[in-house]
Amino acid sequence: MRKLKKRWIASGIIIFCLVVFLPALTAIEPAMSQDAAVEGAAVEGAAATGNPETSLEQAVEAPGDGVYFADVLVRSQPVFQVGSLDDLSASQRAAIITRRIASLLERTDGDVEVTASSPDGRSLVTIQANNRVLLTVTEQDAQDFGLPLETLAEEWAQRIDQSLEKPPVVIDVGQRLNATIRQFGRNVITSIPALIGVLIVILVTWLFARIVRYAAFSWAQRTEGDHSSEILIGRLGYGGVWILGSVIALGVWGIDFATMLGALGLTSVAIGFSLKDVLSNYISGVILLAARPFHIGDQVVINGYEGTISQVQLRTTTINTYDGRMIYIPNQEVFQASITNNTVASYLRSSVIVGIDYAADIVEARQVIIRAISQLENVQQSPPPDVLVQELAPSTVNLEVRFWVDSHRAGFLSTTSVVAQRVKEALQANNIEMPTEIYTLFLKDIPEEMKSKNGAENGSANQQGTLTEV
Incomplete structure (x- = not known):
């Protein structure tokens, strides 16, 4: 309204x-x-x-x-x-x-x-x-x-x-x-007939422009099935009808459109410089709507802003971030930026890192993990889950659990969390230890007073001057 x-x-x-x-x-x-x-x-x-x-x-x-x-x-x-x-x-x-x-x-x-x-x-x-x-x-x-x-x-x-x-x-x-x-x-009195004619032309133009926009929306829905195409076609048709109606209204008013353009020629350069950024945003918006690197509802990352595309206008692109904020990015910046579209594919690969004891059987651990996550509903079986040795850490053998899930952020995060929980429970159920990091400290030239004090308090001081702490 x-x-x-x-x-x-x-x-x-x-x-x-x-x-x-x-x-x-x-x-x-x-x-x-x-x-x-x-x-x-x-x-x-x-x-x-x-x-x-x-x-x-x-x-x-x-x-x-x-x-x-x-x-x-x-x-x-x-x-x-x-x-x-x-x-x-x-x-x-x-x-x-x-x-x-x-x-x-x-x-x-x-x-x-x-x-x-x-x-x-x-x-x-x-x-x-x-x-x-x-x-x-x-x-x-x-x-x-x-x-x-x-x-x-x-x-x-x-x-x-x-x-x-x-x-x-x-x-x-x-x-x-x-x-x-x-x-x-x-x-005003002498211009009343022309004014009435102009008002009639404006009213007819407004009605015809709405009809053209509605027809363009309907055609785009039948042929493209994409809301961004509806926006582009509808707005271009709407703007074209208004331009034509404005020229007709000027003619009814008694103004030669070519003469008016000639009168405005001296100021066109200044207007062009002052509206350079605005026109650039509009042109970039038309290109984005035509090229369609993303669609409404896609989850993207643009210039460090990550969220869901909620609206694509001719001047700005609107992103709803995951923490509830709404970001309006000028289309010129969107056109020039690197765009990461997280939902262009239906599924994304996620991974979880888990460390097992050096004494554990790696083959058995891999089988236990794959069997556990293959039973999850939201984990894709094609391509199947996989477990790779990611690193031989000082205290653990780190395994990387790879699996494919829904590309939308809510499903991606929830499924990854469920997989991590299920891997931990499966390893514990099969008595495969997941030790914490172990640090060994060697203390040299400890004073006799500290040795006596440690021996009295702990009852197990190292006479060689070596303390082991887990």
């Missing part, structure tokens, strides 16, 4: 980022190229007519958007509204004036002087700042707002002049925040 909740939260964060940031990122390049084209047309028109705004307006050809008046923005704040002209909608005209004022603010560090002047013989007034034309007030504007032409021009010039004055930091931050929130709200 927790994993499902985390996945939904992550999906929500991704969708939110797509809604907020991706439209702005994909709009940067088209907006820059459009501004450049409009400005170029304005320069050519200015050379021909001497009126930059008229030329710029003529360079922009777009159908009317049904908006009668649009806001002119200065520092993201509306200053006044303008109406449409014959060949230019209100929104287009306001956008042109807003860009001119923004360009003026970027290129001017000092004070800006805004003036309104009327060319001779023309029924219009131009508003300029530092000898740069910002907009033209026409008779149509005067009719729209019900004011004389000169009065309207002076009012707009005064508003622009006031808005160009740098406000206090607190007010500036508040204005920018307010404008950002308003723009975000407009973006």
Whole structure:
């Protein structure tokens, strides 16, 4: 339940980022190229007519958007509204004036002087700042707002002049925040159809990915019969469906996947370096699941950790140790390490060392031991148990009892313990001694006082200066 909740939260964060940031990122390049084209047309028109705004307006050809008046923005704040002209909608005209004022603010560090002047013989007034034309007030504007032409021009010039004055930091931050929130709200409203489409694609992708994973699990169970293969095939299919669904969702949102990859190309190297270890673990996990040096339930030794494989994921391998601990080993370390698989075979050979007296018959001892352990249920008879002389120790003849048992640790340890107990009981029942180590100590130049004391206490002091201790 927790994993499902985390996945939904992550999906929500991704969708939110797509809604907020991706439209702005994909709009940067088209907006820059459009501004450049409009400005170029304005320069050519200015050379021909001497009126930059008229030329710029003529360079922009777009159908009317049904908006009668649009806001002119200065520092993201509306200053006044303008109406449409014959060949230019209100929104287009306001956008042109807003860009001119923004360009003026970027290129001017000092004070800006805004003036309104009327060319001779023309029924219009131009508003300029530092000898740069910002907009033209026409008779149509005067009719729209019900004011004389000169009065309207002076009012707009005064508003622009006031808005160009740098406000206090607190007010500036508040204005920018307010404008950002308003723009975000407009973006959300206009993006609702695309957002609904993206949500539908994500839902369909989620359902289809679950179906593919279930089908992959079922197919792997029928063909492979191995849980690790189910994990590999299921997760690869699940991830592939999500990648395809993400590309479709981006297309529904209006984002060109190739363009987005190009925008991310500059950061791909840094991302690759930062995620090198993570990607290496995932790739190693895929190789381990494909090569299968071990399976879930196998008892292995990896990098000094010994236990049972409980889970093989794309990033880590989980081992349950015999003392109850759970070890998560990155797949990159598992891939590079030497792996000892104790249960790859059904049986393992175990051995017990037992020492008998030098006076005992070795052949008889071997027969007694083999007869005793051959009767045990968990000792394999093929290959049969064997007894070898392992060492001629100072006090005993050491015999190595070899036998094959179940390779799983619990059975291995319990059977080895039972064999050792049965060997001891069989040797004792047949009067074959298993002496302990005997040490002989020779003491030379013992003082007379110590000899007398030893003789009095033990009654058997060695007059030659030799003591034997068993």
